[in-house]
Amino acid sequence: MEHTDQLDTPYVLDIDLDRDSAIPLYRQITESMIAAIKEGTLKPGQRIENEVALSKRMAISRLTARRALQELVTAGLLLRRRGAGTRVAPPHIQRQLALTSFNDDLVEAGHTSHTEVLSYQVQFAGEKFSSLLNCDPTDEVVRIKRLRSLDHEPLSILRNVLPSDVAPSFSDLSEHGLYECFKQAGVNLVSAIQTIGARNATAEESHALNLDSGAALLTMTRVSCDDRGRVIECASHVYDAARYNMTLPLRCEHI
Amino acid sequence: MEHTDQLDTPYVLDIDLDRDSAIPLYRQITESMIAAIKEGTLKPGQRIENEVALSKRMAISRLTARRALQELVTAGLLLRRRGAGTRVAPPHIQRQLALTSFNDDLVEAGHTSHTEVLSYQVQFAGEKFSSLLNCDPTDEVVRIKRLRSLDHEPLSILRNVLPSDVAPSFSDLSEHGLYECFKQAGVNLVSAIQTIGARNATAEESHALNLDSGAALLTMTRVSCDDRGRVIECASHVYDAARYNMTLPLRCEHI
DNA sequence: AAGTGGTCTAGACCACGTA
DNA sequence: ACGTGGTCTAGACCACTTG
Numbered sequence: 001m002e003h004t005d006q007l008d009t010p011y012v013l014d015i016d017l018d019r020d021s022a023i024p025l026y027r028q029i030t031e032s033m034i035a036a037i038k039e040g041t042l043k044p045g046q047r048i049e050n051e052v053a054l055s056k057r058m059a060i061s062r063l064t065a066r067r068a069l070q071e072l073v074t075a076g077l078l079l080r081r082r083g084a085g086t087r088v089a090p091p092h093i094q095r096q097l098a099l100t101s102f103n104d105d106l107v108e109a110g111h112t113s114h115t116e117v118l119s120y121q122v123q124f125a126g127e128k129f130s131s132l133l134n135c136d137p138t139d140e141v142v143r144i145k146r147l148r149s150l151d152h153e154p155l156s157i158l159r160n161v162l163p164s165d166v167a168p169s170f171s172d173l174s175e176h177g178l179y180e181c182f183k184q185a186g187v188n189l190v191s192a193i194q195t196i197g198a199r200n201a202t203a204e205e206s207h208a209l210n211l212d213s214g215a216a217l218l219t220m221t222r223v224s225c226d227d228r229g230r231v232i233e234c235a236s237h238v239y240d241a242a243r244y245n246m247t248l249p250l251r252c253e254h255i
Numbered sequence: 256m257e258h259t260d261q262l263d264t265p266y267v268l269d270i271d272l273d274r275d276s277a278i279p280l281y282r283q284i285t286e287s288m289i290a291a292i293k294e295g296t297l298k299p300g301q302r303i304e305n306e307v308a309l310s311k312r313m314a315i316s317r318l319t320a321r322r323a324l325q326e327l328v329t330a331g332l333l334l335r336r337r338g339a340g341t342r343v344a345p346p347h348i349q350r351q352l353a354l355t356s357f358n359d360d361l362v363e364a365g366h367t368s369h370t371e372v373l374s375y376q377v378q379f380a381g382e383k384f385s386s387l388l389n390c391d392p393t394d395e396v397v398r399i400k401r402l403r404s405l406d407h408e409p410l411s412i413l414r415n416v417l418p419s420d421v422a423p424s425f426s427d428l429s430e431h432g433l434y435e436c437f438k439q440a441g442v443n444l445v446s447a448i449q450t451i452g453a454r455n456a457t458a459e460e461s462h463a464l465n466l467d468s469g470a471a472l473l474t475m476t477r478v479s480c481d482d483r484g485r486v487i488e489c490a491s492h493v494y495d496a497a498r499y500n501m502t503l504p505l506r507c508e509h510i
Numbered sequence: 511a512a513g514t515g516g517t518c519t520a521g522a523c524c525a526c527g528t529a
Numbered sequence: 530a531c532g533t534g535g536t537c538t539a540g541a542c543c544a545c546t547t548g
Binding site (some may be wrong): 516520 | 530531535537541546547
Binding site (some may be wrong): 319 | 516517518519520521526
């Protein structure tokens with residue numbers, strides 16, 4: 001066809017790889033492409049240089065080039081079809097990058113966030129928490145209750161139960177987020193399972209969050225584990241639904 | 256140490272690979288391991304044979320063995336640490352497998368589900384939907400409103416907007432789920448982004464769902480695209496929060 | 511027919527954790 | 530010191546899509 005659309009001429013990523021870096025080659029490529037997508041150099045629908053060409057031009061093996069592109073497909077930033085090629089995903093779909101701390105998202109959006117520790121309680125796990133945390137009933141656990149405010153307005157009530165040996169101290173928790181504390185303690189969270197629901201606020205909750213009684217709350221329970229297979233945290237949070245929602249990417253895989 | 260824990264002696268997966276199958280070798284391995292985890296042969300905390308041993312025993316390359324294990328790590332079923340080995344994740348974390356149709360989950364749990372098409376409307380996209388669906392304002396779109404009931408009790412109101420050329424016919428939709436229709440039409444959904452929130456039911460909604468006025472609803476909006484980069488569907492659903500919640504795995508990656 | 515992604519091989523060196 | 534996973538190479542053949 002005569003009509004050569006700009007989107008159909010493969011985009012050539014022009015970067016120099018640092019082969020002495022501790023950062024893997026494939027990651028150097030993905031990071032650059034993410035940056036290009038973020039800054040708008042790489043537009044939705046744009047075709048990407050194919051694996052073989054990329055590997056030859058960069059003087060890397062095809063597997064490394066492929067892995068770089070594959071990571072971006074998994075991240076939802078690229079779409080690919082056998083025989084047809086690789087393109088940048090439409091903007092509607094582009095998965096936001098880090099799903100780390102909820103705090104970060106808020107602060108990044110120019111808001112101020114503050115978290116107050118309402119209670120910090122040490123006790124035995126007992127029947128109730130031992131099954132939840134996959135520990136002995138006689139193990140020590142820490143129960144935390146916090147109030148998180150956004151722009152000085154209460155937004156959510158956060159309840160956590162943690163094994164005592166990985167729990168941050170009361171003063172650490174007062175100054176830093178829970179996930180920040182985990183990181184500093186060398187706890188490496190890798191996997192979690194969340195259940196999201198909704199219900200009407202109780203009288204106590206609506207008072208604490210400064211809401212009308214019966215206001216809609218978004219509820220989230222989560223169990224997280226680290227790379228050693230230890231259950232690190234059980235969370236049970238409620239949010240003022242009028243001011244908070246969750247955005248989650250969804251990959252339709254076939255495993 | 257003298258104490259040889261059963262969990263510390265590597266599990267050996269005993270299967271025969273079919274090298275002529277259309278199913279990739281790595282997937283034959285992952286499927287077998289998933290089956291072993293499901294049926295309880297492979298227990299949480301159990302150590303897994305390492306990559307090199309697995310590849311030698313199966314007479315496959317290390318990369319193939321690695322890929323099989325890596326898929327299970329991504330699925331949240333295995334946990335691994337460099338230098339330490341690979342183990343089955345604790346049961347609390349094990350990600351349920353297919354995140355396909357919500358219908359499937361319900362029916363699988365022994366419930367009966369029925370979906371009634373309340374309205375099926377064809378119109379121009381206009382300003383409102385053209386940006387949402389990433390199409391021209393003059394393109395045809397189909398707007399669908401459905402009522403889904405669980406065990407003959409109304410559970411949710413489902414609203415979708417779709418490009419006319421991928422939308423199922425009214426009669427198809429009346430008999431099959433939306434995702435089933437996509438599959439039959441050769442539309443390959445690969446990526447979506449969801450926003451989950453909550454609010455109080457309106458008078459109309461509480462009437463349709465047979466709820467008290469002001470009852471808490473779980474809300475979900477979703478934009479899905481196929482492997483060609485076309486936006487296929489915009490959904491805006493509300494659920495009776497007293498009878499429905501969503502469980503989502505969370506992988507803490509570092510991309 | 512040509513181009514593209516999907517799978518696979520048989521090696522190699524390195525970084526990290528554990529003992 | 531050793532075992533483990535993490536990265537990388539330089540090839541190969543095949544399946545699928547498009548012109």
